[in-house]
Amino acid sequence: MRRIVIIGAGPAGLSCALTLQKEKEKQHIVVLDRNTHPGGLARSVFFQGHWFDVGPHRFYTKNPAIDSLWKKTLGAGFHPVHRLTRVLYGGKLFSYPLDAWDVMKKLGPKDVILSVFSYLAAKLRLFRPPAETFTQWVTARFGYRLYSIFFKTYTEKVWGVSCDRISAKWAVQRIQNLSVVSLVLAAFNIRPPADPKSLVRSFYYPVRGSGQMYTRMAETFGKERVTFRYQSHVTGIHHKDRKIIRVDYIKHGKRVTETPAHVFSSMPITAFITALSPAPPKTVLAAARRLRYRDHITVNLLVRGASPFPDQWLYIHSPDFQMARVTNYNNFQPNASLRKTHALSVEYFVFKEDRLWHETDTYLQHFAYSELTSAGLLSDQKLVGSFVVREADAYPAYYLGYEKAFDVIKEYVSTFTNVTLIGRGGMYKYNNMDHAMESGIHAAENYQHRDAHDLWSINEDGKYLEEK
Protein backbone atom coordinates (compact mmCIF):
# COMPACT_ATOMS: atom_id res chain seq x y z
CA MET A 1 0.00 0.00 0.00
CA ARG A 2 1.25 3.48 -0.90
CA ARG A 3 2.26 5.54 2.12
CA ILE A 4 1.91 9.29 2.14
CA VAL A 5 3.69 11.29 4.81
CA ILE A 6 2.40 14.64 6.02
CA ILE A 7 4.79 16.55 8.26
CA GLY A 8 2.81 18.66 10.72
CA ALA A 9 -0.69 18.26 12.21
CA GLY A 10 -1.44 21.98 12.07
CA PRO A 11 -4.30 23.46 10.01
CA ALA A 12 -2.40 22.85 6.73
CA GLY A 13 -1.42 19.22 7.43
CA LEU A 14 -4.88 18.31 8.77
CA SER A 15 -6.70 19.85 5.78
CA CYS A 16 -4.34 18.03 3.44
CA ALA A 17 -5.03 14.70 5.20
CA LEU A 18 -8.78 15.41 5.22
CA THR A 19 -8.78 15.90 1.45
CA LEU A 20 -6.50 12.94 0.71
CA GLN A 21 -8.52 10.49 2.79
CA LYS A 22 -11.67 11.13 0.73
CA GLU A 23 -10.02 9.18 -2.10
CA LYS A 24 -10.71 5.44 -2.01
CA GLU A 25 -7.31 4.60 -3.48
CA LYS A 26 -5.02 2.11 -1.78
CA GLN A 27 -3.01 4.52 0.27
CA HIS A 28 -2.26 5.13 3.91
CA ILE A 29 -1.60 8.59 5.29
CA VAL A 30 0.85 9.08 8.14
CA VAL A 31 0.80 12.46 9.90
CA LEU A 32 3.95 13.20 11.91
CA ASP A 33 4.04 15.97 14.50
CA ARG A 34 6.54 16.82 17.21
CA ASN A 35 3.77 18.15 19.49
CA THR A 36 1.56 16.03 21.75
CA HIS A 37 -1.68 17.00 20.01
CA PRO A 38 -2.96 18.58 16.76
CA GLY A 39 -3.44 22.25 15.87
CA GLY A 40 0.13 23.52 15.44
CA LEU A 41 0.30 27.24 16.20
CA ALA A 42 -3.50 27.24 16.44
CA ARG A 43 -3.63 24.65 19.24
CA SER A 44 -5.00 25.51 22.70
CA VAL A 45 -3.84 24.59 26.17
CA PHE A 46 -6.18 23.79 29.07
CA PHE A 47 -5.08 25.23 32.40
CA GLN A 48 -7.05 25.40 35.67
CA GLY A 49 -10.46 25.45 33.98
CA HIS A 50 -9.54 27.87 31.17
CA TRP A 51 -8.44 27.46 27.54
CA PHE A 52 -5.51 29.49 26.25
CA ASP A 53 -4.39 29.76 22.59
CA VAL A 54 -0.78 30.33 21.57
CA GLY A 55 -1.69 34.00 21.08
CA PRO A 56 -5.38 34.64 20.32
CA HIS A 57 -6.68 33.04 17.10
CA ARG A 58 -9.78 34.53 15.56
CA PHE A 59 -11.52 32.70 12.74
CA TYR A 60 -12.27 34.82 9.74
CA THR A 61 -12.30 33.94 6.09
CA LYS A 62 -13.89 34.93 2.84
CA ASN A 63 -13.30 31.48 1.44
CA PRO A 64 -16.78 29.86 1.56
CA ALA A 65 -15.37 26.29 1.51
CA ILE A 66 -13.19 26.92 4.58
CA ASP A 67 -16.01 28.82 6.29
CA SER A 68 -18.40 25.91 5.87
CA LEU A 69 -15.74 23.37 6.90
CA TRP A 70 -15.19 25.31 10.15
CA LYS A 71 -18.93 25.58 10.84
CA LYS A 72 -19.57 21.93 9.97
CA THR A 73 -16.70 20.76 12.18
CA LEU A 74 -17.81 22.52 15.37
CA GLY A 75 -21.51 23.31 14.83
CA ALA A 76 -22.91 25.17 17.83
CA GLY A 77 -19.52 25.12 19.52
CA PHE A 78 -18.41 27.86 17.13
CA HIS A 79 -19.91 31.26 17.85
CA PRO A 80 -19.61 34.83 16.56
CA VAL A 81 -17.71 37.37 18.67
CA HIS A 82 -18.17 41.12 18.30
CA ARG A 83 -14.68 42.50 18.16
CA LEU A 84 -13.50 44.94 20.79
CA THR A 85 -9.77 45.63 20.56
CA ARG A 86 -7.80 48.77 21.35
CA VAL A 87 -4.29 50.17 21.12
CA LEU A 88 -2.42 51.33 24.22
CA TYR A 89 -0.22 54.30 23.37
CA GLY A 90 1.00 57.17 25.55
CA GLY A 91 -1.14 55.97 28.46
CA LYS A 92 -4.35 56.15 26.38
CA LEU A 93 -6.48 53.46 24.79
CA PHE A 94 -7.37 54.12 21.14
CA SER A 95 -10.12 52.21 19.35
CA TYR A 96 -8.78 49.66 16.92
CA PRO A 97 -9.83 49.39 14.10
CA LEU A 98 -8.89 53.08 14.15
CA ASP A 99 -11.70 55.59 14.43
CA ALA A 100 -10.90 59.09 13.14
CA TRP A 101 -12.97 60.86 15.88
CA ASP A 102 -11.41 58.79 18.63
CA VAL A 103 -7.89 59.42 17.28
CA MET A 104 -8.46 63.19 17.14
CA LYS A 105 -10.00 63.30 20.61
CA LYS A 106 -7.28 61.28 22.30
CA LEU A 107 -4.18 62.49 20.49
CA GLY A 108 -4.62 66.08 21.65
CA PRO A 109 -4.37 69.25 19.49
CA LYS A 110 -0.57 69.25 19.06
CA ASP A 111 -0.37 65.71 17.73
CA VAL A 112 -3.47 66.20 15.56
CA ILE A 113 -1.97 69.30 13.90
CA LEU A 114 1.38 67.55 13.38
CA SER A 115 -0.43 64.50 11.96
CA VAL A 116 -2.45 66.60 9.51
CA PHE A 117 0.67 68.44 8.31
CA SER A 118 2.75 65.31 7.93
CA TYR A 119 -0.14 63.62 6.07
CA LEU A 120 -0.46 66.57 3.68
CA ALA A 121 3.31 66.66 3.19
CA ALA A 122 3.26 62.96 2.25
CA LYS A 123 0.37 63.43 -0.15
CA LEU A 124 1.74 66.56 -1.80
CA ARG A 125 5.14 65.04 -2.47
CA LEU A 126 5.61 65.19 -6.23
CA PHE A 127 8.15 62.48 -6.85
CA ARG A 128 8.05 59.27 -4.87
CA PRO A 129 10.05 56.15 -5.75
CA PRO A 130 8.12 52.85 -5.43
CA ALA A 131 7.85 51.86 -1.76
CA GLU A 132 10.28 49.08 -0.91
CA THR A 133 10.21 49.25 2.86
CA PHE A 134 7.40 49.17 5.42
CA THR A 135 8.27 52.74 6.48
CA GLN A 136 8.05 54.07 2.91
CA TRP A 137 4.76 52.28 2.22
CA VAL A 138 2.96 53.39 5.38
CA THR A 139 4.40 56.92 5.47
CA ALA A 140 3.21 57.52 1.91
CA ARG A 141 -0.35 56.65 2.97
CA PHE A 142 -0.58 58.11 6.46
CA GLY A 143 2.26 60.61 6.85
CA TYR A 144 5.19 60.13 9.23
CA ARG A 145 3.42 61.22 12.42
CA LEU A 146 0.54 58.72 12.28
CA TYR A 147 2.97 56.06 11.07
CA SER A 148 5.17 56.57 14.13
CA ILE A 149 2.21 56.37 16.55
CA PHE A 150 0.11 53.60 15.08
CA PHE A 151 2.45 51.41 13.04
CA LYS A 152 6.14 51.83 13.87
CA THR A 153 6.50 50.72 17.49
CA TYR A 154 4.20 47.72 17.28
CA THR A 155 5.70 46.51 14.00
CA GLU A 156 9.21 46.83 15.40
CA LYS A 157 8.22 44.86 18.50
CA VAL A 158 6.81 42.09 16.32
CA TRP A 159 9.75 41.90 13.90
CA GLY A 160 12.66 42.98 16.10
CA VAL A 161 14.23 45.22 13.44
CA SER A 162 13.70 48.77 12.24
CA CYS A 163 10.73 49.22 9.88
CA ASP A 164 13.29 50.41 7.29
CA ARG A 165 14.43 46.80 7.07
CA ILE A 166 10.98 45.28 6.64
CA SER A 167 9.66 44.68 3.13
CA ALA A 168 6.66 46.71 1.95
CA LYS A 169 5.11 43.34 1.09
CA TRP A 170 4.25 42.89 4.75
CA ALA A 171 2.28 46.15 4.73
CA VAL A 172 0.48 45.17 1.53
CA GLN A 173 -0.51 41.85 3.07
CA ARG A 174 -1.71 43.27 6.37
CA ILE A 175 -2.94 46.83 5.77
CA GLN A 176 -3.79 46.93 2.08
CA ASN A 177 -6.72 49.30 1.51
CA LEU A 178 -6.70 51.05 4.87
CA SER A 179 -6.03 54.75 4.40
CA VAL A 180 -6.71 58.09 6.06
CA VAL A 181 -9.51 58.62 3.53
CA SER A 182 -11.17 55.30 4.45
CA LEU A 183 -10.91 56.16 8.15
CA VAL A 184 -12.42 59.61 7.68
CA LEU A 185 -15.21 58.19 5.50
CA ALA A 186 -15.90 55.57 8.16
CA ALA A 187 -16.04 58.34 10.81
CA PHE A 188 -18.86 59.97 8.79
CA ASN A 189 -20.54 56.59 8.40
CA ILE A 190 -19.73 56.51 4.70
CA ARG A 191 -18.49 53.15 3.52
CA PRO A 192 -14.78 53.12 2.67
CA PRO A 193 -13.91 52.82 -1.03
CA ALA A 194 -12.63 49.27 -0.66
CA ASP A 195 -12.80 46.78 2.20
CA PRO A 196 -9.70 47.45 4.25
CA LYS A 197 -8.03 44.42 5.73
CA SER A 198 -7.67 45.80 9.21
CA LEU A 199 -11.33 46.67 9.72
CA VAL A 200 -12.86 43.29 10.49
CA ARG A 201 -15.50 43.92 13.15
CA SER A 202 -16.47 40.41 14.13
CA PHE A 203 -15.11 36.92 13.93
CA TYR A 204 -15.88 33.35 14.98
CA TYR A 205 -14.34 31.52 17.89
CA PRO A 206 -14.75 28.03 19.41
CA VAL A 207 -15.98 27.46 22.96
CA ARG A 208 -12.73 25.68 23.91
CA GLY A 209 -10.19 27.88 22.17
CA SER A 210 -8.95 27.76 18.59
CA GLY A 211 -7.42 24.32 19.12
CA GLN A 212 -10.85 22.77 19.54
CA MET A 213 -11.32 23.11 15.77
CA TYR A 214 -8.27 20.99 15.05
CA THR A 215 -8.67 18.36 17.80
CA ARG A 216 -12.22 17.86 16.52
CA MET A 217 -11.00 17.64 12.92
CA ALA A 218 -8.38 15.04 13.89
CA GLU A 219 -11.05 12.96 15.65
CA THR A 220 -13.01 12.59 12.41
CA PHE A 221 -10.32 10.57 10.61
CA GLY A 222 -10.80 6.85 9.98
CA LYS A 223 -7.95 4.91 11.64
CA GLU A 224 -7.68 2.55 8.68
CA ARG A 225 -6.79 5.46 6.40
CA VAL A 226 -4.86 7.89 8.56
CA THR A 227 -2.35 7.35 11.39
CA PHE A 228 -1.31 10.24 13.63
CA ARG A 229 2.11 9.99 15.22
CA TYR A 230 2.64 12.68 17.85
CA GLN A 231 5.89 13.43 19.68
CA SER A 232 7.51 12.47 16.40
CA HIS A 233 10.19 14.95 15.42
CA VAL A 234 11.32 14.75 11.79
CA THR A 235 15.10 15.00 11.68
CA GLY A 236 16.18 13.45 8.37
CA ILE A 237 14.74 13.60 4.85
CA HIS A 238 16.70 11.35 2.49
CA HIS A 239 16.57 11.71 -1.26
CA LYS A 240 17.89 10.12 -4.43
CA ASP A 241 17.40 11.07 -8.07
CA ARG A 242 15.22 14.05 -7.08
CA LYS A 243 12.88 11.86 -5.01
CA ILE A 244 12.37 11.68 -1.25
CA ILE A 245 13.02 8.03 -0.41
CA ARG A 246 12.97 8.07 3.41
CA VAL A 247 11.79 10.26 6.27
CA ASP A 248 13.43 9.74 9.70
CA TYR A 249 11.83 10.90 12.89
CA ILE A 250 12.63 10.59 16.56
CA LYS A 251 9.91 9.22 18.84
CA HIS A 252 10.64 8.70 22.55
CA GLY A 253 14.37 8.85 21.84
CA LYS A 254 14.25 6.18 19.12
CA ARG A 255 14.74 6.70 15.38
CA VAL A 256 11.81 5.53 13.24
CA THR A 257 11.61 5.67 9.44
CA GLU A 258 8.91 5.99 6.80
CA THR A 259 9.33 5.31 3.07
CA PRO A 260 6.81 7.64 1.46
CA ALA A 261 5.40 7.79 -2.06
CA HIS A 262 4.82 11.49 -1.49
CA VAL A 263 5.65 14.00 1.27
CA PHE A 264 3.62 17.10 2.20
CA SER A 265 5.68 19.27 4.52
CA SER A 266 4.46 22.07 6.78
CA MET A 267 7.58 22.10 8.99
CA PRO A 268 9.59 25.35 8.74
CA ILE A 269 11.18 25.45 5.30
CA THR A 270 14.58 26.23 6.81
CA ALA A 271 14.46 23.07 8.98
CA PHE A 272 13.27 21.09 5.94
CA ILE A 273 16.34 22.20 3.98
CA THR A 274 18.79 21.35 6.76
CA ALA A 275 17.14 17.92 7.28
CA LEU A 276 17.83 16.92 3.64
CA SER A 277 20.39 14.22 3.09
CA PRO A 278 22.53 14.41 1.02
CA ALA A 279 22.77 18.10 1.91
CA PRO A 280 21.63 20.61 -0.71
CA PRO A 281 24.18 22.77 -2.60
CA LYS A 282 25.97 25.47 -0.57
CA THR A 283 23.96 28.26 -2.22
CA VAL A 284 20.72 26.69 -1.01
CA LEU A 285 22.04 26.21 2.52
CA ALA A 286 23.24 29.82 2.54
CA ALA A 287 19.79 30.97 1.37
CA ALA A 288 18.15 28.98 4.20
CA ARG A 289 20.42 30.74 6.70
CA ARG A 290 19.24 34.10 5.36
CA LEU A 291 15.58 33.37 6.05
CA ARG A 292 14.62 34.05 9.64
CA TYR A 293 11.56 33.27 11.67
CA ARG A 294 10.54 35.37 14.63
CA ASP A 295 10.01 33.38 17.82
CA HIS A 296 7.16 33.95 20.24
CA ILE A 297 6.55 33.71 23.98
CA THR A 298 3.11 33.69 25.60
CA VAL A 299 3.08 34.27 29.32
CA ASN A 300 -0.32 33.04 30.46
CA LEU A 301 -1.66 34.36 33.74
CA LEU A 302 -4.78 33.46 35.66
CA VAL A 303 -5.91 36.35 37.88
CA ARG A 304 -8.77 36.60 40.35
CA GLY A 305 -10.76 39.78 40.88
CA ALA A 306 -12.39 42.41 38.68
CA SER A 307 -12.18 41.99 34.91
CA PRO A 308 -8.98 43.87 33.90
CA PHE A 309 -10.39 45.12 30.54
CA PRO A 310 -13.42 44.38 28.35
CA ASP A 311 -11.46 43.90 25.08
CA GLN A 312 -10.59 40.54 23.58
CA TRP A 313 -7.06 41.89 23.27
CA LEU A 314 -5.06 45.12 23.48
CA TYR A 315 -2.16 46.05 21.22
CA ILE A 316 0.63 47.63 23.28
CA HIS A 317 2.20 50.30 21.08
CA SER A 318 3.87 52.19 23.94
CA PRO A 319 7.63 51.72 23.56
CA ASP A 320 7.98 51.70 27.39
CA PHE A 321 6.81 48.08 27.47
CA GLN A 322 8.29 45.01 25.88
CA MET A 323 4.93 43.22 25.75
CA ALA A 324 3.23 43.54 22.36
CA ARG A 325 -0.26 42.27 22.99
CA VAL A 326 -2.40 41.34 25.99
CA THR A 327 -5.42 39.07 25.69
CA ASN A 328 -8.32 38.26 27.98
CA TYR A 329 -9.73 34.92 26.81
CA ASN A 330 -12.82 35.38 29.00
CA ASN A 331 -13.94 38.09 26.59
CA PHE A 332 -14.16 35.61 23.70
CA GLN A 333 -16.97 33.71 25.38
CA PRO A 334 -20.60 34.83 25.88
CA ASN A 335 -20.86 34.50 29.67
CA ALA A 336 -17.28 34.16 30.67
CA SER A 337 -17.05 37.69 32.07
CA LEU A 338 -19.15 36.34 34.95
CA ARG A 339 -16.23 34.13 35.96
CA LYS A 340 -14.16 35.14 38.95
CA THR A 341 -10.85 34.20 37.34
CA HIS A 342 -9.58 35.80 34.14
CA ALA A 343 -7.42 34.04 31.57
CA LEU A 344 -4.83 36.57 30.38
CA SER A 345 -1.96 36.09 27.99
CA VAL A 346 0.93 38.48 27.46
CA GLU A 347 2.84 38.12 24.18
CA TYR A 348 6.52 38.78 23.54
CA PHE A 349 8.19 38.56 20.14
CA VAL A 350 11.85 37.55 20.33
CA PHE A 351 14.72 35.72 18.65
CA LYS A 352 15.99 32.51 20.19
CA GLU A 353 19.30 34.21 20.94
CA ASP A 354 17.57 36.97 22.98
CA ARG A 355 17.87 37.00 26.75
CA LEU A 356 14.10 36.83 27.26
CA TRP A 357 13.82 33.48 25.40
CA HIS A 358 16.20 31.90 27.94
CA GLU A 359 14.70 33.41 31.09
CA THR A 360 13.01 31.03 33.53
CA ASP A 361 9.22 30.73 33.58
CA THR A 362 9.18 32.29 37.03
CA TYR A 363 11.10 35.33 35.77
CA LEU A 364 8.75 35.70 32.77
CA GLN A 365 5.66 35.46 34.96
CA HIS A 366 6.93 38.21 37.29
CA PHE A 367 8.03 40.33 34.32
CA ALA A 368 4.66 40.06 32.53
CA TYR A 369 2.73 40.72 35.73
CA SER A 370 4.84 43.80 36.49
CA GLU A 371 4.42 45.15 32.92
CA LEU A 372 0.63 44.75 33.21
CA THR A 373 0.65 46.55 36.55
CA SER A 374 2.85 49.42 35.30
CA ALA A 375 0.59 49.84 32.27
CA GLY A 376 -2.40 50.19 34.62
CA LEU A 377 -4.03 47.01 33.29
CA LEU A 378 -3.89 45.19 36.62
CA SER A 379 -4.43 46.72 40.04
CA ASP A 380 -5.55 44.54 42.91
CA GLN A 381 -6.25 41.33 41.00
CA LYS A 382 -4.53 38.33 42.55
CA LEU A 383 -2.33 36.04 40.48
CA VAL A 384 -3.60 32.49 41.01
CA GLY A 385 -1.71 30.53 38.37
CA SER A 386 0.49 30.85 35.32
CA PHE A 387 2.39 28.99 32.62
CA VAL A 388 4.62 29.90 29.69
CA VAL A 389 4.60 28.70 26.07
CA ARG A 390 7.70 29.26 23.93
CA GLU A 391 6.98 28.80 20.24
CA ALA A 392 9.97 28.73 17.91
CA ASP A 393 9.67 29.82 14.25
CA ALA A 394 6.20 31.34 14.71
CA TYR A 395 6.45 34.20 12.20
CA PRO A 396 8.18 33.96 8.80
CA ALA A 397 9.90 37.35 8.58
CA TYR A 398 9.64 39.51 5.46
CA TYR A 399 12.94 41.33 5.94
CA LEU A 400 14.13 43.46 3.07
CA GLY A 401 15.59 41.28 0.32
CA TYR A 402 14.23 37.99 1.76
CA GLU A 403 12.61 37.15 -1.57
CA LYS A 404 15.97 36.46 -3.24
CA ALA A 405 16.94 33.85 -0.64
CA PHE A 406 13.43 32.44 -0.70
CA ASP A 407 13.41 32.05 -4.49
CA VAL A 408 16.65 30.05 -4.39
CA ILE A 409 15.05 27.57 -1.98
CA LYS A 410 11.73 27.46 -3.79
CA GLU A 411 13.44 26.66 -7.08
CA TYR A 412 15.60 23.96 -5.52
CA VAL A 413 12.65 22.22 -3.79
CA SER A 414 10.58 22.37 -6.99
CA THR A 415 13.07 20.03 -8.66
CA PHE A 416 11.94 17.18 -6.36
CA THR A 417 9.20 15.06 -7.89
CA ASN A 418 7.44 13.83 -4.73
CA VAL A 419 7.36 16.66 -2.21
CA THR A 420 4.93 19.56 -1.74
CA LEU A 421 5.48 22.42 0.68
CA ILE A 422 2.31 23.58 2.45
CA GLY A 423 1.23 25.97 5.22
CA ARG A 424 2.71 28.97 6.92
CA GLY A 425 6.19 27.87 8.00
CA GLY A 426 6.43 25.29 5.22
CA MET A 427 5.93 27.87 2.47
CA TYR A 428 7.52 30.73 4.41
CA LYS A 429 4.38 32.75 3.99
CA TYR A 430 2.62 35.00 6.48
CA ASN A 431 -0.54 32.94 6.21
CA ASN A 432 -3.52 32.81 8.52
CA MET A 433 -5.36 29.58 9.34
CA ASP A 434 -7.64 29.76 6.30
CA HIS A 435 -4.73 30.28 3.89
CA ALA A 436 -2.80 27.43 5.51
CA MET A 437 -5.83 25.16 5.14
CA GLU A 438 -6.35 26.21 1.53
CA SER A 439 -2.74 25.31 0.76
CA GLY A 440 -3.21 21.84 2.29
CA ILE A 441 -6.46 21.21 0.42
CA HIS A 442 -5.10 22.43 -2.93
CA ALA A 443 -1.86 20.48 -2.52
CA ALA A 444 -3.87 17.28 -1.95
CA GLU A 445 -6.07 18.01 -4.99
CA ASN A 446 -3.03 18.66 -7.18
CA TYR A 447 -1.58 15.33 -6.06
CA GLN A 448 -4.72 13.24 -6.48
CA HIS A 449 -6.46 14.75 -9.47
CA ARG A 450 -3.52 16.43 -11.14
CA ASP A 451 -5.34 19.75 -10.58
CA ALA A 452 -3.23 22.78 -11.27
CA HIS A 453 -3.80 25.00 -8.25
CA ASP A 454 -0.96 27.45 -7.85
CA LEU A 455 -0.25 27.13 -4.12
CA TRP A 456 2.06 30.13 -4.17
CA SER A 457 -0.73 32.42 -5.29
CA ILE A 458 -2.76 31.83 -2.10
CA ASN A 459 -2.89 35.07 -0.10
CA GLU A 460 -0.63 36.64 -2.72
CA ASP A 461 -3.01 39.08 -4.37
CA GLY A 462 -3.18 41.20 -1.24
CA LYS A 463 -6.90 40.46 -0.85
CA TYR A 464 -6.63 39.50 2.76
CA LEU A 465 -9.85 37.83 3.62
CA GLU A 466 -11.00 39.73 6.63
CA GLU A 467 -14.19 41.58 5.86
CA LYS A 468 -17.02 40.81 3.57
Ligand SMILES: Cc1cc2nc3c(=O)[nH]c(=O)nc-3n(C[C@H](O)[C@H](O)[C@H](O)COP(=O)(O)OP(=O)(O)OC[C@H]3O[C@@H](n4cnc5c(N)ncnc54)[C@H](O)[C@@H]3O)c2cc1C
Ligand atom coordinates in the same frame (compact mmCIF):
# COMPACT_ATOMS: atom_id res chain seq x y z
C1 LIG B 1 0.53 34.51 17.96
C2 LIG B 1 -0.22 34.07 16.73
C3 LIG B 1 -1.51 34.54 16.50
C4 LIG B 1 -2.21 34.14 15.35
N1 LIG B 1 -3.49 34.61 15.16
C5 LIG B 1 -4.20 34.15 14.11
C6 LIG B 1 -5.56 34.55 13.95
O1 LIG B 1 -6.10 35.33 14.75
N2 LIG B 1 -6.26 34.05 12.89
C7 LIG B 1 -5.69 33.19 11.98
O2 LIG B 1 -6.39 32.74 11.06
N3 LIG B 1 -4.40 32.82 12.11
C8 LIG B 1 -3.65 33.27 13.14
N4 LIG B 1 -2.34 32.87 13.28
C9 LIG B 1 -1.73 32.05 12.23
C10 LIG B 1 -2.05 30.57 12.38
O3 LIG B 1 -1.57 30.10 13.63
C11 LIG B 1 -1.32 29.84 11.25
O4 LIG B 1 -1.72 30.38 10.01
C12 LIG B 1 -1.61 28.35 11.20
O5 LIG B 1 -1.45 27.73 12.43
C13 LIG B 1 -0.66 27.75 10.17
O6 LIG B 1 -0.94 26.39 10.05
P1 LIG B 1 0.16 25.39 9.48
O7 LIG B 1 -0.42 24.05 9.56
O8 LIG B 1 0.65 25.90 8.20
O9 LIG B 1 1.41 25.53 10.46
P2 LIG B 1 1.56 25.26 12.00
O10 LIG B 1 0.33 25.63 12.72
O11 LIG B 1 2.83 25.91 12.38
O12 LIG B 1 1.73 23.67 12.08
C14 LIG B 1 2.92 23.05 11.71
C15 LIG B 1 3.08 21.79 12.52
O13 LIG B 1 4.31 21.16 12.14
C16 LIG B 1 4.91 20.60 13.28
N5 LIG B 1 6.35 20.48 13.05
C17 LIG B 1 7.24 21.47 12.82
N6 LIG B 1 8.48 20.97 12.66
C18 LIG B 1 8.35 19.63 12.77
C19 LIG B 1 9.27 18.56 12.70
N7 LIG B 1 10.58 18.74 12.47
N8 LIG B 1 8.80 17.30 12.88
C20 LIG B 1 7.49 17.07 13.13
N9 LIG B 1 6.57 18.05 13.20
C21 LIG B 1 7.00 19.31 13.02
C22 LIG B 1 4.58 21.58 14.40
O14 LIG B 1 4.62 20.94 15.65
C23 LIG B 1 3.17 22.04 14.02
O15 LIG B 1 2.18 21.28 14.67
C24 LIG B 1 -1.60 33.27 14.40
C25 LIG B 1 -0.30 32.81 14.64
C26 LIG B 1 0.39 33.19 15.77
C27 LIG B 1 1.78 32.68 16.02
